[in-house]
Amino acid sequence: TDQVAIVTGASRGIGKAIALLLALQGAKVVSVARSAEELEELNAKTQGLAIPADVADADDAQNVVDETLSRFGRLDILVCNAGVGSFNLLENVEAAEWDRIFDVNVKGTFLMCKAVVPHLKAQKKGHIVGIASDVSKRTFEHGTVYGASKYAQDAMLGSLRKELRPYGVKVSTIYPGMVDTYFNDSHPGSPELEKTHLKPSDIAQAVRYVLEAPPHVVVDELMIHPLTQEW
Ligand code: NJP
Numbered sequence: 624t625d626q627v628a629i630v631t632g633a634s635r636g637i638g639k640a641i642a643l644l645l646a647l648q649g650a651k652v653v654s655v656a657r658s659a660e661e662l663e664e665l666n667a668k669t670q671g672l673a674i675p676a677d678v679a680d681a682d683d684a685q686n687v688v689d690e691t692l693s694r695f696g697r698l699d700i701l702v703c704n705a706g707v708g709s710f711n712l713l714e715n716v717e718a719a720e721w722d723r724i725f726d727v728n729v730k731g732t733f734l735m736c737k738a739v740v741p742h743l744k745a746q747k748k749g750h751i752v753g754i755a756s757d758v759s760k761r762t763f764e765h766g767t768v769y770g771a772s773k774y775a776q777d778a779m780l781g782s783l784r785k786e787l788r789p790y791g792v793k794v795s796t797i798y799p800g801m802v803d804t805y806f807n808d809s810h811p812g813s814p815e816l817e818k819t820h821l822k823p824s825d826i827a828q829a830v831r832y833v834l835e836a837p838p839h840v841v842v843d844e845l846m847i848h849p850l851t852q853e854w
Contacts, residue, residue, distance in 0.1 A: 627695045629653040629687060631678050631735060632705030634661035636804030636811075637754060640823035641702055641830050642669055648831070653691045656705065678705045678731030688738040701739045702830060703732045703780075704754040708807035710765040721768050728772035729779065736783060743792045750793045752830055753780040757800045757846060757854055784843060793841040795833040799826050800848035821849050 628645050632638035634656035646652045646669035654662050659675040666673035672694055676683035691698050707727045709720055736751060743749030758770045759777035777796060784794035803811040803820035811823075825847065833842040848854060 625649065625651070626699040627651045627653065627691060627697050628700035628702065629655060629691055629698065629735070629739070630702045630704060631655045631731070632754075633665060634658040636806060637799070637802055637823045637826045638702070638704040639665060640827040641704060642671075644824070644827040644831055645700075645834075646671060650700070651695055653687065653695075655687055678735055679726040681734050684731075684734035685738045687735070688742065692742070698739060698742055698749070700750050700752070700834065701735060702752045702754070703735050703776075705731055706754065706776075706806075709768050710807065711767070712765060713767040716768050724768045724772050725775070728769075729775045732776050733779060736779075740783075740787070740792075744787065744790045747791045750795065750834060751780070751783065751787075752833060753777075753794070753796045754826065755780065755796050755798050757798050757848065759796075759798055760846070761854065784841075788841075793836075795842045796844050797826065797829050797833065798844065798846040799829075800846075800852045800854060802826060819849060819851055821847065 628650045630638050630642045630652060633642040633654035642652045642654050642665060652669045652671035654665050654673045655676050656662055657677055662673035662675060674687050674690055676687050678684055707724055709724050755777045756773040758766055759773040762770055780794055780796045787794055801820045803816045804823055829845055829847055836842050
């Protein structure tokens with residue numbers, strides 16, 4: 624396809640796998656994250672556009688969409704994947720930590736959607752894919768901040784799905800279980816983690832699946848776990 628796709632959080636982990644797979648399928652991929660060097664390395668492979676940006680910054684988010692449109696003249700897909708983790712007992716969570724997590728996971732998703740929605744509505748076509756979490760649907764100890772942020776992100780995307788349906792614009796939400804990435808300062812690639820976690824490419828395949836649904840079909844929600852994960 625010649626579709627244009629913005630992927631946030633593309634510098635590593637799940638977002639990088641999504642960017643690579645969409646590029647392999649012929650999409651023009653706009654890779655977004657704060658780490659400029661990693662984005663350039665990725666863009667050497669995807670041959671799209673790399674835009675260093677903080678999704679939690681309203682001007683940055685709008686600029687990503689403006690630059691995409693001026694470079695490619697179109698915009699079909701937004702993958703809201705950028706996200707950060709933090710796990711602690713409620714009493715040990717600092718207010719600043721609460722803000723950091725909500726700024727990226729909730730406000731970042733909101734700002735990116737806000738920047739693309741007028742365009743998708745006007746063209747009466749397009750697809751927003753949100754990478755939420757299985758903890759968007761269940762609570763757990765040490766999940767005060769992260770879990771709350773993922774519930775909020777999920778609720779926002781659910782509302783947006785209903786707002787955009789009359790315009791023919793799709794919103795799909797993917798809920799991964801444990802994935803072997805750099806999430807929360809972890810180090811992917813060890814044989815141990817490979818046994819217990821999904822691979823970033825597993826989530827990329829899920830994104831591909833929801834994007835390939837025929838025009839009359841929208842995959843609203845898709846939850847994916849490693850077979851070994853108890854949840
Ligand atoms: O994490 P990681 P994942 N502006 O740390 C970017 C969800 N999830 O791939 O800015 C722009 O390897 C960051 O780039 P940089 C999770 O909640 C995961 O696992 O350069 N980008 C990097 O590219 C999240 O929504 C698991 O630091 C920002 C990327 O985000 C999504 O999967 C389980 C940014 C994070 O890469 C991807 O996370 C689950 C900002 N302000 C849900 N802040 C799991 N791994 O187990 C961060 O249920 N990024």
